[in-house]
Amino acid sequence: MAHDLLLLAGDGIGPEVMAEVKKVVGWFNANGMAFAVEEDLVGGCAYDAHGQAVSDATMDKALKADAVLLGAVGGPKWDKVPYEVRPEAGLLRLRKDLELFANLRPAKCFDALADFSSLKRELVEGLDILIVRELTGGVYFGEPKEIRDLGNGQKRAIDTQVYDTYEIERIAAVAFDLARVRDKRVCSMEKRNVMRSGVLWNEVVTQVHKDRYSDVQLSHMLADAGGMQLVRAPKQFDVIVTDNLFGDMLSDVAAMLTGSLGMLPSASLGAPDAVTGRRRALYEPVHGSAPDIAGQGKANPIACILSFAMALRYSFDAGEAADRLERAVETVLADGVRTGDLLGPAGGAAVSTSAMGDAIVAAL
Amino acid sequence: MAHDLLLLAGDGIGPEVMAEVKKVVGWFNANGMAFAVEEDLVGGCAYDAHGQAVSDATMDKALKADAVLLGAVGGPKWDKVPYEVRPEAGLLRLRKDLELFANLRPAKCFDALADFSSLKRELVEGLDILIVRELTGGVYFGEPKEIRDLGNGQKRAIDTQVYDTYEIERIAAVAFDLARVRDKRVCSMEKRNVMRSGVLWNEVVTQVHKDRYSDVQLSHMLADAGGMQLVRAPKQFDVIVTDNLFGDMLSDVAAMLTGSLGMLPSASLGAPDAVTGRRRALYEPVHGSAPDIAGQGKANPIACILSFAMALRYSFDAGEAADRLERAVETVLADGVRTGDLLGPAGGAAVSTSAMGDAIVAAL
Ligand SMILES: CC(C)[C@H](C(=O)O)[C@@H](O)C(=O)O
Ligand SMILES: CC(C)[C@H](C(=O)O)[C@@H](O)C(=O)O
Numbered sequence: 171m172a173h174d175l176l177l178l179a180g181d182g183i184g185p186e187v188m189a190e191v192k193k194v195v196g197w198f199n200a201n202g203m204a205f206a207v208e209e210d211l212v213g214g215c216a217y218d219a220h221g222q223a224v225s226d227a228t229m230d231k232a233l234k235a236d237a238v239l240l241g242a243v244g245g246p247k248w249d250k251v252p253y254e255v256r257p258e259a260g261l262l263r264l265r266k267d268l269e270l271f272a273n274l275r276p277a278k279c280f281d282a283l284a285d286f287s288s289l290k291r292e293l294v295e296g297l298d299i300l301i302v303r304e305l306t307g308g309v310y311f312g313e314p315k316e317i318r319d320l321g322n323g324q325k326r327a328i329d330t331q332v333y334d335t336y337e338i339e340r341i342a343a344v345a346f347d348l349a350r351v352r353d354k355r356v357c358s359m360e361k362r363n364v365m366r367s368g369v370l371w372n373e374v375v376t377q378v379h380k381d382r383y384s385d386v387q388l389s390h391m392l393a394d395a396g397g398m399q400l401v402r403a404p405k406q407f408d409v410i411v412t413d414n415l416f417g418d419m420l421s422d423v424a425a426m427l428t429g430s431l432g433m434l435p436s437a438s439l440g441a442p443d444a445v446t447g448r449r450r451a452l453y454e455p456v457h458g459s460a461p462d463i464a465g466q467g468k469a470n471p472i473a474c475i476l477s478f479a480m481a482l483r484y485s486f487d488a489g490e491a492a493d494r495l496e497r498a499v500e501t502v503l504a505d506g507v508r509t510g511d512l513l514g515p516a517g518g519a520a521v522s523t524s525a526m527g528d529a530i531v532a533a534l
Numbered sequence: 535m536a537h538d539l540l541l542l543a544g545d546g547i548g549p550e551v552m553a554e555v556k557k558v559v560g561w562f563n564a565n566g567m568a569f570a571v572e573e574d575l576v577g578g579c580a581y582d583a584h585g586q587a588v589s590d591a592t593m594d595k596a597l598k599a600d601a602v603l604l605g606a607v608g609g610p611k612w613d614k615v616p617y618e619v620r621p622e623a624g625l626l627r628l629r630k631d632l633e634l635f636a637n638l639r640p641a642k643c644f645d646a647l648a649d650f651s652s653l654k655r656e657l658v659e660g661l662d663i664l665i666v667r668e669l670t671g672g673v674y675f676g677e678p679k680e681i682r683d684l685g686n687g688q689k690r691a692i693d694t695q696v697y698d699t700y701e702i703e704r705i706a707a708v709a710f711d712l713a714r715v716r717d718k719r720v721c722s723m724e725k726r727n728v729m730r731s732g733v734l735w736n737e738v739v740t741q742v743h744k745d746r747y748s749d750v751q752l753s754h755m756l757a758d759a760g761g762m763q764l765v766r767a768p769k770q771f772d773v774i775v776t777d778n779l780f781g782d783m784l785s786d787v788a789a790m791l792t793g794s795l796g797m798l799p800s801a802s803l804g805a806p807d808a809v810t811g812r813r814r815a816l817y818e819p820v821h822g823s824a825p826d827i828a829g830q831g832k833a834n835p836i837a838c839i840l841s842f843a844m845a846l847r848y849s850f851d852a853g854e855a856a857d858r859l860e861r862a863v864e865t866v867l868a869d870g871v872r873t874g875d876l877l878g879p880a881g882g883a884a885v886s887t888s889a890m891g892d893a894i895v896a897a898l
Contacts, residue, residue, distance in 0.1 A: 367692070
């Protein structure tokens with residue numbers, strides 16, 4: 171019973187970091203696990219190949235795979251391609267068609283890197299928060315979403331934020347479930363003072379909490395105040411649950427706080443199948459495609475490797491293997507192995523993307 | 535020819551900080567200027583008095599005034615009042631009916647307070663950025679904006695982000711104009727990779743720049759990356775121009791970075807009248823109503839006093855008076871006078887709201 175793993179390396183540094191994941195998968199295959207790996211295109215490279223940011227054939231493979239691992243998409247090369255086929259459209263279609271409504275974004279500060287944060291060390295040392303972002307609703311997908319020509323040189327652009335009760339219920343449940351195996355605290359963020367979707371969000375999260383999760387502590391914060399508090403005192407949070415757009419903003423801020431952007435993985439999960447219990451899943455680093463350093467062997471593959479560790483944990487029920495991989499990363503860091511982004515102002519000698527991957531495999 | 539100034543102290547610490555502004559206005563009246571001050575209600579206190587977050591009578595006064603100065607609105611006391619009359623509705627109606635489309639939010643780090651930032655001192659020392667936020671459009675006011683009952687216990691919440699070309703043109707022009715008297719750099723932020731309004735925003739800002747402001751340097755950044763960059767290296771920015779909701783989030787993050795939240799004023803401006811040149815304006819501190827410390831004489835009145843300084847500059851063509859007031863604040867800070875929020879971990883003796891106001895008047 172091989173595990174079907176689809177690798178979509180994407181653009182920019184995507185292929186480089188994914189090459190290191192392949193080494194790691196190879197190690198696990200040589201040591202008793204069985205991953206059947208397929209590879210395909212997404213993003214700008216898919217557009218270049220067949221005019222689509224993700225093709226129907228690739229979507230078929232993604233729907234069938236046990237897990238999808240994505241590198242990164244986008245870059246200035248595709249700034250002028252039509253809106254419908256821009257690189258990001260591939261990622262958005264994957265999220266939507268696989269129904270990956272729950273995006274888990276841990277923001278963790280690695281001890282060895284605490285000095286890299288722009289925040290004072292004591293504010294981020296030991297930081298470990300989890301942002302649970304709704305991923306298939308809100309302003310990302312609501313209709314109408316269009317630009318109308320009003321004549322006289324005037325246009326009108328419209329985006330629509332839509333949330334139904336069930337969408338908020340299921341993401342709230344994910345956040346509460348995850349809080350139960352962490353510090354049992356959830357902070358829900360919205361703008362109920364301005365947005366009707368914020369009002370409904372607040373109401374539904376409160377209800378789910380009352381009905382099913384009264385053992386978890388729930389608080390509410392306006393999303394703008396939440397951004398402030400993340401900067402002021404991030405350690406006050408355990409799990410944050412929020413909508414698609416606020417989640418996009420807040421998780422990027424939280425990730426940057428850690429000083430460990432090149433280290434942060436993420437998971438996007440669907441609902442468990444009622445019969446098989448299997449849930450669709452896509453894993454990807456939090457960082458982007460970094461076109462400025464692409465192809466130079468400078469990228470840090472750790473975020474992508476740790477994304478595979480999340481896949482081991484959430485898709486393949488292989489918590490021990492995940493632990494082992496995470497420990498290997500920690501060992502390598504403790505040994506002082508550093509890609510360029512991990513050097514900081516003090517400098518030192520940087521290893522290449524490939525050398526970092528080799529070191530992690532050796533530590534396994 | 536008296537200047538008509540309408541003071542809307544609002545809720546929480548609003549009345550306390552506004553009382554100190556009145557002392558400052560009194561000083562200017564005793565020294566050659568002529569302000570005719572009126573006072574009225576907005577927010578929760580207005581709701582308590584007459585069931586509206588801002589009454590029609592108050593709106594009339596605001597429309598006639600040369601400038602409006604607002605304290606703060608909101609608090610847990612009004613968490614359960616109907617959506618249409620919640621405290622924030624008063625502020626939103628003022629912004630909309632006065633057509634205050636341009637919100638100027640300086641994020642400035644005061645030298646004496648640089649250690650208060652959660653960021654490392656060298657990253658914020660000397661920080662002086664200006665966020666220009668569109669304030670009368672976007673998801674704050676677009677229709678439909680409602681919660682529909684779908685039956686079966688399901689509801690659907692909808693908010694609509696709408697931007698027309700002319701709205702983007704006029705806010706872009708404000709940003710470029712302000713950049714011209716600063717460091718001549720504007721960074722425009724949107725999410726064009728996900729939102730059609732981001733596509734139009736990017737297009738229109740680019741066109742306005744090309745047509746009328748090629749002497750200013752223009753760059754573009756995705757709003758999520760913008761949030762990251764604000765945390766990583768805020769000094770890279772001069773003027774940031776962005777939409778209503780992104781402006782709400784990003785200006786709060788930027789304000790918190792400075793460590794000087796109790797010090798930051800803001801101005802919301804309308805278009806100059808074609809005949810008189812007069813522009814409607816509302817000034818308010820960036821901080822909120824801080825209900826937890828309200829009524830205890832602990833609040834820092836400086837943000838509200840500096841909001842009056844912005845009024846002197848932008849509404850009353852009294853740049854010298856504004857300079858004088860700003861210098862008085864700096865003198866008082868340099869003398870070590872501190873409200874509680876300005877004490878930091880080292881502690882020390884805090885003065886009251888009223889003593890801070892007196893010290894500033896004395897320094898004038
Ligand atoms: C690439 C882009 C469409 C995407 C998003 O906005 O969701 C990215 O910023 C992210 O956070 O995964
Ligand atoms: C009070 C609230 C309606 C307001 C907003 O969201 O605009 C506030 O957060 C602000 O930034 O002025």
